[in-house]
Amino acid sequence: MSSAEPTSDQVTRTDRLTPAEITDVLALVRSAGEVDGADPLDEHVLLRLRDPDAPSVHLTARADDGALTGYAHLDTTDPVDGIGVELVVHPGFRRRGTGRALARGVLASATGPLRAWAHGDHPSAAALAVDLGFHRARVLWQLRRPLAAPLAEPRLPDGVVLRAFQPGADDAAWLTLNARAFAEHPEQGRWSADDLRVRLAEPWFDPAGFLLAEESSTGRLLGFHWTKVHERPGAARIGEVYVLGVDPSAHGGGLGKALTTAGLAYLRDRRGLDRVMLYVDDSNTGAVALYQRLGFAHWAAHVNYHLG
Structure with a gap:
């Protein structure tokens, strides 16, 4: 995530990804994990990506040439405790506002409390969370x-x-x-x-x-x-x-x-x-x-x- 100038990427919302879109998202996830040293999406989200019947909301960000620059997943199965959010930006497209555009798309798509994971506790994620009014509620350690x-x-x-x-x-x-x-x-x-x-x-x-x-x-x-x-x-x-x-x-x-x-x-x-x-x-x-x-x-x- 980044606080850079607004991006020109197109953010699209859908309740179901096509097989080609799923392949793009998984490739983005692998790229981000290799660079960051931490998987950007947890197992629960990855399992949902492979299950076309799982109730989810997907936000994708693409550059003008169609390249997938970012992805956000909303788990809407527990709106009482909060909608689960996970967001990742491709390492090659960071610091250009993609994360902020996806986060705004999340806020526009969700009703009720939100719970967003930042895997690896990156400073850019913390900065964006503060800017958008999120508070740090839980910390999971990897030992x-x-x-x-x-x-x-x-x-x-x-x-x-x-x-x-x-x-x-x-x-x-x-x-x-x-x-x-x-x-x-x-x-x-x-x-x-x-x-x-x-x-x-x-x-x-x-x-x-x-x-x-x-x-x-x-x-x-x-x-x-x-x-x-x-x-x-x-x-x-x-x-x-x-x-x-x-x-x-x-x-x-x-x-x-x-x-x-x-x-x-x-x-x-x-x-x-x-x-x-x-x-x-x-x-x-x-x-x-x-x-x-x-x-x-x-x-x-x-x-x-x-x-x-």
């Missing part, structure tokens, strides 16, 4: 850790065993556990069966890397560590602590630490990775402290801005 560093052996509480997730058989029980573990989380705790289904169908999904902690006497799920591996042409592979959760009834027994180390060992020993990342709210001091004790360090920040 990283080398996997070459020593890992403690997972020490599970008595009566708890680990096993791999079984698609189809474990879906309902996992969704119930996820909702309990993330009851206060603004996104994760609201996952539906469809949210789970689309991720299980992703090329990166590996059931062996989706670890479940089960009470051996009853079969009740107590926690989980879902890992993910990011693989991109020309980029180093990196693992992710994708989602880690523990049932509130099992807090305080060391299960979260055991699940974390078990997942890290899987990424290192079974997938051959040498580094791992995760995302955590900076306000979640308990989780941040756990991850820091396990050798994670701050890498980047993503900021959520609110308006209204």
Whole structure:
């Protein structure tokens, strides 16, 4: 985003992108991610881009020659808590007002509160947010850790065993556990069966890397560590602590630490990775402290801005 002079780019609003437009947006996203060191759109938006039936509003900015210079996505499924906004400008077309033009298009297209993510916490995004009246409401940290560093052996509480997730058989029980573990989380705790289904169908999904902690006497799920591996042409592979959760009834027994180390060992020993990342709210001091004790360090920040 930029506070440069008004751009001559044409901003267009649509409720559905054509396949060619989706290809253009994904190419822009890759270019921005390579330059900025942070993906400009989160996974939720990327999944919606590939789902033609997902209710979304799309804003595209194009130069006179038709080149895609910027893109904004509006998730309109939760107008009460706020319409989700993500915006990206092509690195080759920055500082010429494209971001501001898209932001004005967002304001003209939306009714109700807005929640806009700035991935990487770029100063230009912060400046534009201030100019438009947004306030900084939430910060998501990305932490990283080398996997070459020593890992403690997972020490599970008595009566708890680990096993791999079984698609189809474990879906309902996992969704119930996820909702309990993330009851206060603004996104994760609201996952539906469809949210789970689309991720299980992703090329990166590996059931062996989706670890479940089960009470051996009853079969009740107590926690989980879902890992993910990011693989991109020309980029180093990196693992992710994708989602880690523990049932509130099992807090305080060391299960979260055991699940974390078990997942890290899987990424290192079974997938051959040498580094791992995760995302955590900076306000979640308990989780941040756990991850820091396990050798994670701050890498980047993503900021959520609110308006209204």
